[in-house]
Amino acid sequence: MSESNLLKSLDYSVLQQCMHCGMCLPTCPTYDATKFERSSPRGRIRLMREVADGRLDVGPAFADEMSYCLGCLACQTACPAGVDYATLFEAARGEVERRGVAGGLRRRLVRWATMSVLFRRPRLLRALGRLLWLYQRLGVQTAIRRLAVVRLLPRGLQRLESMTPVVRAPFSHQRIAPRETPPAAKHRVALVTGCVQDLLYAAVNRATADVLLANGCEVVTPPWQYCCGSLHAHNGELELARDLARRNLDLYPVDELDAIVSNAGGCGSHLKKYAHLLHNDAAYRDRAEAWDAKVHDIHEWLVKIGVRAPRPSARGLPDQPLTVAYDASCHLLHGQKVARQPLDILRLVPNVVLVPLPEADWCCGAAGVYTLTQPEQSAKLLARKLDYLAGVGAAVVATGNPGCLLQLETGMRRDPRLAHVRVCHPVELLAEAYAAESRK
Ligand code: SF4
Ligand code: SF4
Known part of the structure; x- marks a missing residue:
């Protein structure tokens, strides 16, 4: 299907689900901040429907409102009518991107993070992570900040520099073997190591592998993994998100796995929707459905298989609550x-x-x-x-x-x-x- 008029191309029943009851309004952080109807879920859905009906142009005001929305989906939980806000939101942001009306910094950042290759090439992302790690580890960042060199940069770059997260090497492929097997394994699962998680919190990935092993799961962890595509889909880059979904479907031996486990709430949420993303792709649709059925958040998977309680008498645990x-x-x-x-x-x-x-x-x-x-x-x-x-x-x-x-x-x-x-x-x-x- 053509990507044109993404909101129009949605099943119209999705756009009609909202019955304007307003029960989502108290749960919406942007409505809470502004008290503007247009910054509420109900208001945004109305704007989306007007775009779909051809009564409203996708201009800067619409783009701003979609950018202001967190995509937190609190409204979806609160909604008694089961409005699929996630699908509406993705289509609306996709339409904003398609029309090229996303504003200034946001547009450049989104393009940088998606179109300009970084989150599509795991080796490049890790190479950049390694450089950042050295920059921080060798004290260059501290020296530059002390010498106020940063003030010579344009304001946008100053702000970006001040927000640089602490990179924590070693990364996941250096902490986790491609296949780790416990004695008497009962399950075989793949571990998704993520992009941000890999560079900043690879220790969480190691801990995830450890708890899986302790619960009888053989852990398969491809050393080079593709981004799940959630960042792309969330920001309207649906074709790139599809490309990444196909790469992941090709990478993992889905038929040989009992589960595909993610420990990142945002990635897991997107990984469970590959079938929706690829529903028009005859070559991948069936595989995507099998994939979706196997994706689990780590907590969900552990509880499902009957997670083992650690022995409380163990030494080395804190004595105090x-x-x-x-x-x-x-x-x-x-x-x-x-x-x-x-x-x-x-x-x-x-x-x-x-x-x-x-x-x-x-x-x-x-x-x-x-x-x-x-x-x-x-x-x-x-x-x-x-x-x-x-x-x-x-x-x-x-x-x-x-x-x-x-x-x-x-x-x-x-x-x-x-x-x-x-x-x-x-x-x-x-x-x-x-x-x-x-x-x-
Ligand atoms: S996703 Fe979050 S910010 Fe956006 S409309 Fe829903 S509750 Fe509000
Ligand atoms: S709770 Fe659901 S049906 Fe009610 S206004 Fe919000 S989105 Fe519409």
Whole structure:
């Protein structure tokens, strides 16, 4: 099917689902911030329908509203009519890209991150990661910042430099063998190591492999993996997202696997939708359906196979209760509807005491590239999250998505109330508990 008029090409019933009840409005962070109807889910759906009906042009105002939307999908969870906001949103952003009306910095960034090869070439991405790691590790970044050389850069680049995340080598392929097999394996699973996760949080991937092994899963981890394409689809680059989906379908031996496991809420949400993405591709459609049925978030998979509780008598675990606040990744909670399982996993860890976090289901402001495209709103959402985290006083904050880990970590390191608090993925705590079992 032609990519023209993406909103028009949708099944019209998807556009008609909204019954304008407004029950989604209190859950929408951008409506909460503005109280403008056009910045609410209901308002955006109305705009999309007007575009589909040919009553509204896709101009800068429409593009701005789609860019302002976090894509957090809280509205989808709240909606009693089952509105498929994710599909509408992807089509709307795709239409904005197709018409070339996405504004300034956002457009350049999206193009850079997608069209300009980086997230399509894993070797190039890792090479850049290695360079960044050296830049940080050798102290060049610190020196440049101290000498104020950064101030010579254009303002946009200054801001980008200040947001450079800490790269943490070694990366996943250096920590995890292509195939790791436990004694008496009961399942065979592939581990998706991700892009951001690989460069910044490869330790989470190692911890994921460890908990899978401890639960009788043989772990297959291709050393060079393609981006899942969520960043591309989320930003309207649907053809690139399809290309990446096909590459992943070619890479993994789907028929030989019991599951394809992701530990990143955002990636997992997209990986489960390859069949939808490729529904017009006769060569890949069937394989994509088989793939979707096997993709699981790590928490979901562990609970499904009956995750083993670590032995509480193990030495090496903290003697004191460890207070943990869980903050839900939007795409894990609202996109994948994986709500209970991360809490179940955390409850298994000896000495962990869960502390309820107000608005744990509210976006932290990470939302893909939202920190770059909408820095002010992203910062407001982060500040709101940090206030709640400071209020609960937990020793650890756990969340299941690298973008959220990065956003929280960045905010907490700068906040004296939270600088001492550990940020981690739930599986890291479980992996540590398993590791403690074998200590003498
Ligand atoms: S995806 Fe999030 S920000 Fe966008 S309309 Fe829905 S609730 Fe609001
Ligand atoms: S809750 Fe659902 S049906 Fe009601 S206004 Fe929001 S999107 Fe429309």
